[in-house]
Amino acid sequence: MAAQPGPGMTLVLLLLLVASCLVPTCAAGPATTPAVQVSFIGDEADAVLSILTKRQAGETIVEADWQRLFSSEGYVRLKKRELGMGRALDDAEFRAFVHSDSLVARAAALEETLRQYRRVDVAAAAREAMVYLPKDARIRARIYPVIKPKENSFVFDVPSDPAIFLYLNPDESKEKFENTLVHELHHIGYGSSCPPKRVADEIARLPENERSALEWLGAFGEGFAMLAAAGGPDLHPHARSGAAERARWDADVANFNRDLKRLEAFFLDVLEKRLIGAEAIQEAGFAFFGEQGPWYTVGWKMAVVIEKDQGRARMIRLFCDERDLLTAYNQAAARYDRKAKKPLASWSPFLATALSTGATRGSRP
Numbered sequence: 001m002a003a004q005p006g007p008g009m010t011l012v013l014l015l016l017l018v019a020s021c022l023v024p025t026c027a028a029g030p031a032t033t034p035a036v037q038v039s040f041i042g043d044e045a046d047a048v049l050s051i052l053t054k055r056q057a058g059e060t061i062v063e064a065d066w067q068r069l070f071s072s073e074g075y076v077r078l079k080k081r082e083l084g085m086g087r088a089l090d091d092a093e094f095r096a097f098v099h100s101d102s103l104v105a106r107a108a109a110l111e112e113t114l115r116q117y118r119r120v121d122v123a124a125a126a127r128e129a130m131v132y133l134p135k136d137a138r139i140r141a142r143i144y145p146v147i148k149p150k151e152n153s154f155v156f157d158v159p160s161d162p163a164i165f166l167y168l169n170p171d172e173s174k175e176k177f178e179n180t181l182v183h184e185l186h187h188i189g190y191g192s193s194c195p196p197k198r199v200a201d202e203i204a205r206l207p208e209n210e211r212s213a214l215e216w217l218g219a220f221g222e223g224f225a226m227l228a229a230a231g232g233p234d235l236h237p238h239a240r241s242g243a244a245e246r247a248r249w250d251a252d253v254a255n256f257n258r259d260l261k262r263l264e265a266f267f268l269d270v271l272e273k274r275l276i277g278a279e280a281i282q283e284a285g286f287a288f289f290g291e292q293g294p295w296y297t298v299g300w301k302m303a304v305v306i307e308k309d310q311g312r313a314r315m316i317r318l319f320c321d322e323r324d325l326l327t328a329y330n331q332a333a334a335r336y337d338r339k340a341k342k343p344l345a346s347w348s349p350f351l352a353t354a355l356s357t358g359a360t361r362g363s364r365p
Helices: 007-022 043-056 063-070 073-084 091-099 101-105 107-118 122-130 174-193 197-204 208-230 243-253 256-271 278-286 294-310 312-320 322-337 349-357
Strands: 036-040 139-146 154-156 163-167
Touching: 036 122, 043 063, 043 073, 043 091, 043 101, 043 107, 043 139, 063 073, 063 091, 073 139, 073 154, 073 163, 091 101, 101 107, 107 174, 122 139, 122 174, 122 208, 139 174, 154 174, 163 174, 174 208, 174 312, 197 208, 208 256, 208 278, 208 294, 208 312, 208 322, 208 349, 243 294, 256 278, 256 294, 256 349, 294 312, 294 322, 312 322, 322 349
Parallel strands: 036 139, 139 163
Antiparallel strands: 154 163
């Protein structure tokens, strides 16, 4: 996508998509359920803008104005999410934020941005995301553009009532917003059908270290979503971004070989029990997110190489059941190397085999 989710959102994606989607609650709905059910709910932003407009006009802001904000669906769910993350969203502090002169100064820009966002065909964005999802995937989501202190976007409550919170950013173009939306909707659709229940059940029965390593393969979903939002393997993921964002991405992708080996060391540390316990593993794994770190760039490059070599349908299946992902990438990379000036790094055969079989066999060569 053009405007990628920040680290805050990425952490939530990992918690929701990698951890909780390895349970039956993430299975696709009945066949009669429409594949796409999305709605745009801007009540929180509308309530904030109403207060800002009254401030600019010198009108008195009454308690009913605040109650409109605090009872809005967007604010109520935002507060629930923050509490679920162990962070209280204090109404008094939010009042102070809305009252701030800096926010009032941005009122016109925020209002125009919301107007542009409302012109986006969110159902079309969901259908675009579906091109890179299994046939049984479903995208059901409420999309909340929000005005808030933290400049991050994220998904929330994927298993039961999927929501996408998008920070209302006047510096972001309508085209960039659309790209962001496809990325987030792809995450929602991925969580509806991946991995298949049979695979999830098999992974759930594995020893903790093997299960953790396989679950963390799900973080490559960020790169998968990058490809989906771009629209194809020959399209730049930041085609609709500014020059600085595109340059940063290109510089990070240039480090693909180095970053693949860094991730390999992480997986081996988990698999061989040098990293033990959820907290230690999460701390190490989160370090690869960054603004758009290796989970994005390495995942995207792997998806591109596999799609070009083995086709889109095969690539989608591999990312949905990732146990053979590393082996398939190694095969595709070997063929890619015959045509490329710079050979691509490959995963160690030991790691690829251990994750594909679900069991470590013997010692690493």
